Amino acid sequence: MAPDTRGLTTEPAVRVRNLHRSFSKDGGVLNGLDLDIAAGEFVALIGRSGTGKSTLLRALAGLDRDVAGHGRISVPGSVSVVFQDSRLLPWKRVLGNVTFGLPGPGAAERGKQALAEVGLAGRERAWPYQLSGGEQQRASLARSLVREPQLLLADEPFGALDALTRIRMHALLRKLCETHRPAVLLVTHDVDEAIVLADRVILLDAGVVRTDVRVDLPRRSRSDAAFAELRSYLLDELGVDEESRR
Amino acid sequence: MTATVHVGAPAAGAEDSRADTRVVRRRLGPGRRIPYAFWIGPLLALAVWSAGSATGIIKPAILSAPWDVVVAFQDQWVSHDLLGNVLASLQRSVVGLTLGVVTGAVLAVVSGLSRIGESLVDGPIQIKRSIPTLAIIPLFIAWFGINEEMKIITIALISLVPIYVHTHNGLRGIDGKYAELAETIGIGRPDFIRHVVLPGALPGFLLGMRFAVTSSLLGLVVVEQYNATSGIGHMITLAEQYGQTDVIVVGLVLYGIFGYLADTAVRATGRKVLAWRRTLED
Numbered sequence: 007m008a009p010d011t012r013g014l015t016t017e018p019a020v021r022v023r024n025l026h027r028s029f030s031k032d033g034g035v036l037n038g039l040d041l042d043i044a045a046g047e048f049v050a051l052i053g054r055s056g057t058g059k060s061t062l063l064r065a066l067a068g069l070d071r072d073v074a075g076h077g078r079i080s081v082p083g084s085v086s087v088v089f090q091d092s093r094l095l096p097w098k099r100v101l102g103n104v105t106f107g108l109p110g111p112g113a114a115e116r117g118k119q120a121l122a123e124v125g126l127a128g129r130e131r132a133w134p135y136q137l138s139g140g141e142q143q144r145a146s147l148a149r150s151l152v153r154e155p156q157l158l159l160a161d162e163p164f165g166a167l168d169a170l171t172r173i174r175m176h177a178l179l180r181k182l183c184e185t186h187r188p189a190v191l192l193v194t195h196d197v198d199e200a201i202v203l204a205d206r207v208i209l210l211d212a213g214v215v216r217t218d219v220r221v222d223l224p225r226r227s228r229s230d231a232a233f234a235e236l237r238s239y240l241l242d243e244l245g246v247d248e249e250s251r252r
Numbered sequence: 253m254t255a256t257v258h259v260g261a262p263a264a265g266a267e268d269s270r271a272d273t274r275v276v277r278r279r280l281g282p283g284r285r286i287p288y289a290f291w292i293g294p295l296l297a298l299a300v301w302s303a304g305s306a307t308g309i310i311k312p313a314i315l316s317a318p319w320d321v322v323v324a325f326q327d328q329w330v331s332h333d334l335l336g337n338v339l340a341s342l343q344r345s346v347v348g349l350t351l352g353v354v355t356g357a358v359l360a361v362v363s364g365l366s367r368i369g370e371s372l373v374d375g376p377i378q379i380k381r382s383i384p385t386l387a388i389i390p391l392f393i394a395w396f397g398i399n400e401e402m403k404i405i406t407i408a409l410i411s412l413v414p415i416y417v418h419t420h421n422g423l424r425g426i427d428g429k430y431a432e433l434a435e436t437i438g439i440g441r442p443d444f445i446r447h448v449v450l451p452g453a454l455p456g457f458l459l460g461m462r463f464a465v466t467s468s469l470l471g472l473v474v475v476e477q478y479n480a481t482s483g484i485g486h487m488i489t490l491a492e493q494y495g496q497t498d499v500i501v502v503g504l505v506l507y508g509i510f511g512y513l514a515d516t517a518v519r520a521t522g523r524k525v526l527a528w529r530r531t532l533e534d
Contacts, residue, residue, distance in 0.1 A: 097451040
């Protein structure tokens with residue numbers, strides 16, 4: 007649980023140096039942020055609202071061309087984004103959404119495989135509105151995975167799902183990441199979700215990394231003592247007082 | 253608000269599996285559809301018309317009886333080349349409408365997707381919108397003469413406007429998050445237009461299509477009064493000179509049938525190609 011001091015021997019998948027972003031003249035959202043993510047590493051990004059989590063993710067995704075700032079970013083050639091809303095095109099069937107923009111003749115076949123991987127085999131011909139919220143988000147995961155990204159950026163992908171569906175999605179996402187090994191940056195509000203999923207949890211505060219801990223738990227179970235200890239440490243860092251914790 | 257409780261009477265002691273006890277609220281929406289609802293009004297009007305003609309309340313000089321219209325239809329068909337007139341009118345409106353629809357849709361995409369296109373296209377079309385096309389006909393006659401060319405251009409221009417306005421509106425209404433998705437997926441502009449812009453603007457286009465069809469008929473009626481030697485408008489103009497209200501009614505009925513069939517076709521197409529939408533209509 008000590009701050010990560012392990013040296014990176016190989017070139018990191020993501021390298022961010024001295025990143026500044028601001029939406030107004032008065033103050034920056036990101037203020038000289040440094041971050042490395044190793045290939046295949048799963049990093050969860052937590053922080054209170056307005057601390058720059060989404061701004062960082064959008065900077066890595068290359069979606070912040072109109073935002074003022076400077077700094078150096080290097081990301082892998084193949085990046086895929088999972089949004090909070092599944093963002094399926096309503097006028098394309100599920101398979102068409104998964105293979106959207108995918109070149110080559112084998113696209114449909116690969117799309118079908120990806121759908122089977124997320125448990126949506128047989129729903130290829132469905133329209134997005136016919137899927138439940140969890141199924142839509144699984145389809146959007148399939149759309150990302152079929153591109154075999156080296157970096158997967160996820161902006162609160164389970165934020166709009168109910169608690170039971172979210173637990174199932176956690177298991178699915180872990181399984182998929184163990185199979186495909188992309189580097190992952192997951193933005194979340196949920197400390198438990200961060201600990202359950204990530205190899206490393208990073209806490210942003212005032213636009214810089216405030217805490218950077220490696221999750222080194224034998225079992226990722228909420229009833230585990232080490233889990234509770236890490237959870238309580240992160241909640242302390244987030245400034246959540248004892249009273250309001252469950 | 254009152255709620256009525258209907259209590260089925262279950263047999264004492266035994267549990268009746270068909271018992272139906274529910275709370276029913278008074279319905280505020282329109283309720284179930286009436287079969288063939290569309291035709292009830294028109295048939296009623298036809299009945300009133302027939303009764304008026306039969307009793308002599310509606311004089312033939314004002315409006316011919318329905319059966320006289322049927323006779324006039326036969327007479328026109330057999331001895332005055334009604335079919336030729338219908339085809340001439342159809343051809344004018346189809347050619348004009350096609351020109352207008354294609355131009356309107358292309359202009360809408362150009363002006364919807366590029367700021368330069370918008371500054372070149374949108375202003376003139378908005379100005380054109382505020383001038384009734386029919387008022388420009390005298391100018392068109394000066395430019396293009398009084399023949400087919402003027403007629404087709406007028407119909408094209410009058411159907412271009414609703415297509416442009418509604419396609420443009422539908423296109424600009426596409427949620428920006430889909431453009432963002434397309435950017436992260438890394439497709440080019442042609443693919444973006446094909447997979448996001450055109451399908452997203454389709455509901456607007458089809459709405460514009462319904463207005464365009466009606467407008468093109470309006471244009472047809474007006475241009476056929478200028479120097480026409482064929483067409484339904486020509487037939488009506490002749491009938492007007494001879495005071496044949498039965499022939500005039502034949503022409504009006506034909507215009508009505510054109511409009512109705514075209515609108516039905518557009519709506520049927522819409523239901524088919526917009527299957528991905530869930531609306532109140534379903």
